[in-house]
Amino acid sequence: MPTSKLVAIFAIITMLWRTDIYAQNEKASEEVSFSFELYRSPQLVLPYRQAVISQKDSPTKMVIYLHGGTSKGNDNTKQMAEPGIDSIAQYISKNNLSAVFIIPQCPADESWGGRLTEVIKNLIEDRKDAFNDIKDVYILGGSMGGTGTWTMLSKYPGLFSAGMPVAGNPSKCDVSNVAQTPLFTVMGTEDRIMGIEAVTDFTIQLEGMRAKYVFEIEDGWTHEDTCIKSYTSDRLEWVFSNTKQPDDSGITSVDVEQRLVIETKYWTLSGVLVENPSYGFYIMQQEYSDSSVKTKKIYIK
Numbered sequence: 001m002p003t004s005k006l007v008a009i010f011a012i013i014t015m016l017w018r019t020d021i022y023a024q025n026e027k028a029s030e031e032v033s034f035s036f037e038l039y040r041s042p043q044l045v046l047p048y049r050q051a052v053i054s055q056k057d058s059p060t061k062m063v064i065y066l067h068g069g070t071s072k073g074n075d076n077t078k079q080m081a082e083p084g085i086d087s088i089a090q091y092i093s094k095n096n097l098s099a100v101f102i103i104p105q106c107p108a109d110e111s112w113g114g115r116l117t118e119v120i121k122n123l124i125e126d127r128k129d130a131f132n133d134i135k136d137v138y139i140l141g142g143s144m145g146g147t148g149t150w151t152m153l154s155k156y157p158g159l160f161s162a163g164m165p166v167a168g169n170p171s172k173c174d175v176s177n178v179a180q181t182p183l184f185t186v187m188g189t190e191d192r193i194m195g196i197e198a199v200t201d202f203t204i205q206l207e208g209m210r211a212k213y214v215f216e217i218e219d220g221w222t223h224e225d226t227c228i229k230s231y232t233s234d235r236l237e238w239v240f241s242n243t244k245q246p247d248d249s250g251i252t253s254v255d256v257e258q259r260l261v262i263e264t265k266y267w268t269l270s271g272v273l274v275e276n277p278s279y280g281f282y283i284m285q286q287e288y289s290d291s292s293v294k295t296k297k298i299y300i301k
Helices: 003-031 083-094 115-130 144-155 196-208 223-229 233-240
Strands: 035-040 045-053 061-066 099-104 136-142 162-166 183-188 213-218 261-267 280-288 293-300
Touching (some): 061 083, 099 115, 162 233, 183 196, 183 233, 196 293, 213 293
Parallel strands (some): 136 162
Antiparallel strands (some): 280 293
16 A cells, blocks of 8 residues: 555544544533532621532532632632642543532632531532432642631531641641541642641641541652642542441541551651651651551651
8 A cells, every 4th residue: 555545544443432532521521510509607608519420319428629729719610720629520420429519619818717617518518408318528628728628627527537738737727526537638749838847747646646647749840740640530539439428427537556656767758767767758667566557757846
């Protein structure tokens, strides 16, 4: 066959392949459609967007996403520009989680704290009444939304099946309350807005309370990187794997480690063993009395 015909055939195949990929991406983006909603509370009127991502008659999960400070307002649109929303929505859709996904918009003169915590709590209860089969509620957010997520976990222990505060500050939270909910938190080493120290100090307290949590530090990530890139499939899988247990307490059961640390070792990030670590990042490995070993990246100030 002449070379010119082979090139033409290849071009047609390539065009068809690209068209198919484009169609798949269009279909994926169209799978999740958010309606415009308003929640009217005694305190204020809160705009929010809602998507029902379910193959069943009624969703069994509720997912709340709290946006960052730059998305404040009352247009009920600006908050939807945050990339984390699409990552979460597509994960829910592709994994058939059967969920209602809610993204409220914080008023310009407020933050995700103070009276807004009660408003969000009431919005959750309102949506639970509307969707009778909700069993698990999850809360996620970055930056101001990350701090707001920490705050909600602190103020309402037992309300959520799991939380994912990203690039947020938990320093004003009640650690004993937060410890009742499984959580996954992510921070970046180049974040100049939300410092890692506050999260490190808080997770040390969580460790003392034997809470179920994961704290990951991404080397080189800025504040913006952390807010955008944190919602990976593996992390979201961990978050949504936590569900309410079928008991009457309404409290999420948390795995408690019934074991003692018998040895702790530290390495630099380049793999050098250190006996007395000082300021900086290290890999900490702990051996427990049941012969298990736990390794994680930590920050020592």
